[in-house]
Structure formats: C-alpha cells, structure tokens
Amino acid sequence: MTSTRYAAVLSPRPGTEAPPGVDPAEFRLALLEDTCEVAAGLELVTPALVLDPPDQPDAEAVTWPGTAIVREPTLAGAFAALHALGAEEAALLAPDAPDLPPLLVGKLFRALGGAPAAACQAESAAGECRTAWSRWPPACRCPAGSPPPWRP
Numbered sequence: 282m283t284s285t286r287y288a289a290v291l292s293p294r295p296g297t298e299a300p301p302g303v304d305p306a307e308f309r310l311a312l313l314e315d316t317c318e319v320a321a322g323l324e325l326v327t328p329a330l331v332l333d334p335p336d337q338p339d340a341e342a343v344t345w346p347g348t349a350i351v352r353e354p355t356l357a358g359a360f361a362a363l364h365a366l367g368a369e370e371a372a373l374l375a376p377d378a379p380d381l382p383p384l385l386v387g388k389l390f391r392a393l394g395g396a397p398a399a400a401c402q403a404e405s406a407a408g409e410c411r412t413a414w415s416r417w418p419p420a421c422r423c424p425a426g427s428p429p430p431w432r433p
Contacts, residue, residue: 282368284313284344285367285368285369285370286313286325286327286362286370286371286372286390286409287326287327287328287329287349287370287371287372288320288323288326288327288328288329288370288371288372288373288374288386289320289328289329289331289349289351289363289372290313290317290319290320290328290329290330290331290373290374290376291359291373291375291376291395292313292330292331292332292333292337292340292376293309293312293313293376293377294333294338295309295332295380296418297309297312297377299336306339309376310339310340310343312376312377312379313340313343313376313378313380314343314373314386315379315393316374316375316376316377316378316379316381317330317343317344317345317348317376318379319379319381319383319386320374320386321344321345321348323383323386323387326372326386327348327349327366327368328344328345328348328349329348329350329351329363330344330348330349330350330351331352331353331359331362332350332351332352332353333352333353333354333355333371334354335352335354337380348365349363351363351366356373359371359373361397365433366415370393372386372390374386376425379393385401388401396426402420403413406419
C-alpha cells in the first residue's frame with residue numbers, strides 16, 4: 282500500500298554554518314541524516330528528500346534505499362513534484378531539525394484534514410527554533426495522476 286502522505290526533508294545548501302571546530306560539510310550531512318531519520322520513522326507517511334541544488338550525491342547517500350528524491354529549487358516545485366509522485370498531502374521539514382518531535386509532523390497532517398495549510402514550530406532544549414510546515418491546496422486532494430490545478 283502506497284502512502285498518499287509524504288514528509289519531505291529539504292536539503293541544506295552547501296556552506297551551512299557549523300559550530301566552531303566542526304567541518305561544515307560533515308555537520309550539514311549529520312543534520313540532514315538525522316532529520317531524514319525522523320521522516321523515515323513516521324507511520325503511514327512516505328519519506329522523501331528535496332534537493333536544491335539538484336546534484337548532491339552525499340545528501341542522497343544518507344537516505345534509506347527507495348526514498349523518493351525530488352530535485353526542485355522552489356517549495357512550490359517540491360509540492361508539485363510530490364503530487365506527481367502520488368502525494369495528496371505533504372509536509373516539508375526543515376533540514377536542520379534532527380530533534381523535531383514526530384508528533385508535530387503528525388499534527389500537521391491532522392490539521393490538513395480541515396485546512397489548506399498548516400504550520401508548526403518547535404523550540405529545542407537549547408532554545409533554537411525548529412520548523413515543519415505543510416501546504417496543500419484543497420483542490421490538490423485529488424486522485425493520483427491528475428495534474429495539480431495550480432501552478433508554482
């Protein structure tokens with residue numbers, strides 16, 4: 282059974298700032314890997330990775346086999362690509378949210394049951410903000426394969 286809900290992690294851009302003394306590339310991939318684990322661990326949700334720039338083999342390497350890879354530079358393009366994969370609902374997760382509670386992602390999908398958009402923000406123990414959000418026009422809750430009625 283294929284899920285019609287997707288949780289897609291946005292890839293951080295190369296050059297992401299890292300704590301002093303930590304290699305920025307390794308830090309970027311560590312955050313991404315942990316956030317991908319959050320998405321992959323969700324029940325009744327298909328995980329995905331959104332890449333921008335599109336050629337990031339190191340980022341693809343941190344996902345589970347079979348994870349959908351979307352190569353889109355815009356959020357609207359990411360939503361359209363996920364819809365083309367069969368998503369009726371989708372959540373985009375910030376790439377630097379390795380401690381994002383899965384319950385917050387679940388609340389996004391619950392909110393989408395009665396609204397065209399949902400957003401949530403969590404604060405980590407260190408006081409940093411972590412954000413997950415979802416946007417899906419109500420008209421896009423349509424059978425897989427049909428074109429989205431909106432344009433990015």
